[in-house]
Amino acid sequence: MNSPLNNDVPGPEDENTDTADWITTPITSAILRGALDLERTEHGVLPHRLPAWARRQIPDGQLAMAEAQPSGVRVVFRTRATRVELDVLPTRTVYEGAPPRPDGVYDLLVDGRPAGRATASGGHVLTVDMATGSAVTQPGPVGSVRFAGLPAGRKDVEIWLTYREITELVALRTDAPVEPAPDHGRRVWLHHGSSISHGSDAESPTTTWPALAASLGGVELVNLGFGGSALLDPFIARTLRDTPADLISVKVGINLVNTDLMRPRAFGPAVHGFLDTIREGHPTTPLLVVSPVLCPIHEDTPGPSAPDFSELDAGKLLFRASGDPSDRTRLTLRVIREELSRIVARRAADDPNLHYLDGRELYGEKDFAELPLPDRLHPDAAAHRRIGEHFAALAFGDDGLFGSSGA
Template identity: 65%
Template sequence: MSPMHHWIRTPLTADVVRGALELEPTVRGVQPHRLPAWARAQGADAQLSMVESQPAGVRLAFRTAATVIELDAHPTRYSYVGAPARPDGVYDLVVDGRLTAQASVVGGTSVAIDMATGVPDVRPGEPGTIRFDGLEAREKDVELWLPHNETTELVELRTDATVAPLVRAGRRVWVQHGSSISHGSNATSPSATWPALAAATGGVELVNLGFGGSAMLDPFVARVIRDMPADLISVKIGINLVNADVMRLRAFGPAVHGFLDTIRDGHPETPLVVVSPIFCPIHEDTPGPGAFDMAALAEGRMQFRATGDPSERAAGKLTLRVIRDELARIVAQRSADDPHLTYLDGLELYGEADFAEVPLPDALHPDTAGHARIGARFAERVLGASDPR
């Protein structure tokens, strides 16, 4: 902490922390969560617990004339033994809608997970500080996007001028639920994930409920969406059901109906978009489960592969083509009585031709260029923005 300024400390409350569903008090400060405590108790799964605590789409949003902003935070970073090292999470400073600066916190806790046993090696650390200075001494809209891929405890926010919550009257609230692609996997920074880009282009307030490896049609997630404010809801369904091999076609259809029924209990007329999976060659016709490609890991590359047998589709195993057909059928069936329900084929966001131009680097997740393409197309098709890519 610099002694050169008369610091103003702003409480880290829901007034300035946007995109989180709960702020859990900790010994250091507050922990943003993207699921409330009751839902976390129903989904007591290590993967879900990790990813919902990673603040994808969560940002500090305020108006200030400050020239210096400091944030103390405590990251928890996860890695896999034998896998390539992951870069530290990035904080994006967006001023008046423009990405102005980026930083990463030094320190924090590291968790190395043994892929063979699932046992984590936890090494505690201390909080660190990021600092943005040289900002213009005028009133401005500031959004500080938290890293989308590392758990982040917020400790203290300091500025050299007063802070007021950022108010954007009339902006629609968009709730997006999906998998690691919605979460932001392989995007280089939090404002470069496709939901963040689509929200910026479409001028909406994002609540990102993308949970890496954990979009499983969980009933508690549907109830969370049912009970939260929303002017637009989109649910991207499919890839995790395939690569985790969690259900067959017989269970899939009723589970989708139940998920949508629950959302509709709280949002009977809110625009609701069902989005099917983007193009992913390993799972187009081959069921899961998915797995790490160990030969690629031995070469220092992160890669995924499908381990199922395509012939098992006859027994009801799910593939991405099967899921797209079933989602289109379900939405067509329901839309006769639900004019606010629509279907968006994920291939319109990222299809086979896109894969040829901007491949999925690990065979599963788009890179930053892929996220930009998906975000622009979603903004144009769903949010009414122009200039699709």
């Protein structure tokens, strides 16, 4: 029996069988999680992690690109299908002079368990000149992500979209009808952070630290981690305010240092204003403020961060702190942690659902000794796993800051 979501159409040739009948399902919010908006495009739909009104207030291309990269966004449905195809039009980002980045990975989960991994061919290529900030796009074709050999029987299927590429969703095809997956009653965790929360150099979309922590904690993730853009922007605070959630965390600090955007005098009031806005929509929701993880180049040296090309011949792009460590008018990670701890302690006297977590409990000196930051700024895949495991224990454990039973 067909779900009302489905339309029978003649299908393409499958790689492993003769011509087969496929069912094409429109991609709508009914089968998409983790996105706050869907934009209609020439080819299909483009998931956004910020609503349209907020996107109109974005001041730079970096955040515009980051919010359209679907970290934590997944296509979720119930089906008996054993073959699934998702047509996508990705936009891959290439940084001029830097080593090429691997193609984005798509993860398949069946009933919550890993069941496959794939990449998509085709797509646009966006070439960015880090020195000038200029960017040029070369158009490319639609590609496909294919999964076969899924177990028979009724099951919940999730396709987690790549976190590193803007991704237009063109078509979903299956060899059996699709219906929306049921609500399993899990709490919704709304998280905001920087490129580390976005995914940085994680292995795949389900192995970014927020995705891992959400899986271990048994919660539904809405990831508003934006590479280079956790900057206490008011429109981000209003988005957090207006987004339904049972648990909220904000991880701030590193981008304020590596952009050298704000001075200590402005930082405290900006944090207060950011939290005030969130509390307008979530007055009693458990709210966790997380300070930066360890980053030795910026612990006592202000930004901005600058690319270090000294090992480019070996295929490594590094970063360095270009600020003056004797300049006390600039923010460092140590200053930010002290101020965040003080602000949260003061506010928590009247807000018992507000908590603070020192980011070095997620990734600190011992972790750095074992799993150093490969480019001096971003964790690798193993460190993402470490951070996710630590966060799950500290936040979602029975005695954690969020607890297991909710507020």
